[in-house]
Amino acid sequence: MTDPVVNRLIEALRVLPGIGQKSAQRMAFHLLQHDRNGAVRLAQSLLQAVDEIGHCERCHTFSRDRICATCLDPTRDARMLCVVETPADQAALERTGSYRGLYFVLAGALSPLDGVGMHDIGVTRLLERANDGVVDEVVLATNFTAEGEVTAHVLSEQLRQRGVRVTRLARGVPVGSELEYVDLGTIAHALMDRR
Amino acid sequence: MTDPVVNRLIEALRVLPGIGQKSAQRMAFHLLQHDRNGAVRLAQSLLQAVDEIGHCERCHTFSRDRICATCLDPTRDARMLCVVETPADQAALERTGSYRGLYFVLAGALSPLDGVGMHDIGVTRLLERANDGVVDEVVLATNFTAEGEVTAHVLSEQLRQRGVRVTRLARGVPVGSELEYVDLGTIAHALMDRR
Numbered sequence: 414m415t416d417p418v419v420n421r422l423i424e425a426l427r428v429l430p431g432i433g434q435k436s437a438q439r440m441a442f443h444l445l446q447h448d449r450n451g452a453v454r455l456a457q458s459l460l461q462a463v464d465e466i467g468h469c470e471r472c473h474t475f476s477r478d479r480i481c482a483t484c485l486d487p488t489r490d491a492r493m494l495c496v497v498e499t500p501a502d503q504a505a506l507e508r509t510g511s512y513r514g515l516y517f518v519l520a521g522a523l524s525p526l527d528g529v530g531m532h533d534i535g536v537t538r539l540l541e542r543a544n545d546g547v548v549d550e551v552v553l554a555t556n557f558t559a560e561g562e563v564t565a566h567v568l569s570e571q572l573r574q575r576g577v578r579v580t581r582l583a584r585g586v587p588v589g590s591e592l593e594y595v596d597l598g599t600i601a602h603a604l605m606d607r608r
Numbered sequence: 609m610t611d612p613v614v615n616r617l618i619e620a621l622r623v624l625p626g627i628g629q630k631s632a633q634r635m636a637f638h639l640l641q642h643d644r645n646g647a648v649r650l651a652q653s654l655l656q657a658v659d660e661i662g663h664c665e666r667c668h669t670f671s672r673d674r675i676c677a678t679c680l681d682p683t684r685d686a687r688m689l690c691v692v693e694t695p696a697d698q699a700a701l702e703r704t705g706s707y708r709g710l711y712f713v714l715a716g717a718l719s720p721l722d723g724v725g726m727h728d729i730g731v732t733r734l735l736e737r738a739n740d741g742v743v744d745e746v747v748l749a750t751n752f753t754a755e756g757e758v759t760a761h762v763l764s765e766q767l768r769q770r771g772v773r774v775t776r777l778a779r780g781v782p783v784g785s786e787l788e789y790v791d792l793g794t795i796a797h798a799l800m801d802r803r
Contacts, residue, residue, distance in 0.1 A: 415670070415695070415699060416661060416670055416671060416672050416676075416677075418653075418656055418657050418660050418661055418672055419657060419661060419670055421653050421656070421657075422653040422654065422656075422657040424653075425646070425649050425650040425652075425653035425654075426650065426653075428639065428643050428646030428647065428649070428650055429624075429635045429638075429639075429650075430634060430635060430638045431631070431634075436626070438696060438699070439625060439626075439696065440624045440625060441657070442670075442694060442695055442696045443624075443625045444623065444624075444654070444657075444658075445657060445658070445661055445670055446694065446695070446715075448623050449658045451620070451623030452623065452654045452657070452658050453654070453655065453658055454620050454623070455620040455621065455623055455624075455651075455654060456650075456651040456652075456654040456655045456658075457620075457651075458613075458616050458617040458619075458620035458621075459617065459620075459639070459647045459648070459650060459651040459654075460648065460651045461613055461616070461617075462613050462614060462616075462617040462636070462639075462640060462647070463639075463640070463644050463647050463648055463651075465613050466611060466613055466614060466640055475610070475611055475614055475637075475640055476611060477611050477613055481611075499637060499641065500610070500637055500641070501633060501634065501637045504610060504633070520641070
């Protein structure tokens with residue numbers, strides 16, 4: 414019943430992750446009724462980001478420049494290279510303020526069942542990058558999901574074969590949690606990796 | 609740490625209702641990493657909708673034309689006028705397939721505490737519209753919230769003063785529900801309005 418132009422907007426909003434038909438309709442109606450300026454700003458930001466944002470040639474995070482600001486930062490410790498699955502994971506690590514090395518952003522994690530192999534996530538580029546003669550330690554910070562663990566395992570084998578020192582983010586009990594409510598696998602790991 | 613262009617996109621995505629900082633970041637990263645074509649389509653749809661979609665002069669729903677397709681439809685029963693708060697409510701009524709009259713879309717509901725009065729939601733235009741000599745019955749389909757009920761009450765007084773027949777959507781037990789779990793106010797109304 415709605416106008417085809419409105420319907421096209423509702424359809425287009427469904428590219429957003431986690432947004433179904435109902436939320437998309439609510440968003441479209443909200444923008445048209447209450448925030449047309451916001452809608453125009455959003456459209457312009459989308460076009461500008463798609464146009465200007467590419468990937469850093471060294472670490473493959475999002476960047477407008479050929480080499481991103483983090484890679485060019487001389488105060489960063491170039492001997493450490495932290496491997497993450499996405500720029501979002503990199504952002505989370507940066508917010509902790511406790512890492513001062515460089516990054517390498519994979520294009521996701523290995524997932525053989527979905528046909529995502531070593532080549533798709535950029536393992537070759539990582540191996541080259543880790544062998545630049547400066548990198549001394551690679552910190553694997555892929556997710557602690559099945560895919561992330563497989564990826565970490567494969568990367569660590571490949572890197573160790575090439576003589577690179579590899580570490581993995583510690584598994585353990587999250588800060589602020591009560592043991593009673595922590596899952597058993599996590600407690601078992603925390604016991605094994607006690608220090 | 610992220611590029612200002614990406615940050616601007618994250619900020620811009622927050623105009624969407626129900627989207628906070630974290631979801632906006634996830635959306636921005638997802639679009640840039642996995643669906644740049646979708647992002648461009650979304651931007652174009654937003655611009656087209658903002659540019660082309662206005663309000664129907666008769667019923668004030670979203671429309672590209674001066675008068676919307678529903679108002680122009682000769683198979684619709686022009687003697688019935690259904691009053692809703694938003695185009696989304698109109699869409700919900702249309703999907704039932706059980707209403708064949710015309711609509712009048714208010715710009716929301718009365719909310720004296722937020723300073724939203726009769727003029728803001730277009731009551732004067734509704735009163736004119738209902739007095740066109742053809743409308744025989746006005747069905748009040750504002751929401752069954754505090755604001756929607758107040759709006760229905762005020763509208764029904766104003767319309768009755770002008771000699772218009774006014775009805776309200778029935779209150780009662782929702783289809784498929786068990787009495788044990790229905791709230792008491794609803795059961796009380798269903799008892800009163802039994803038929």
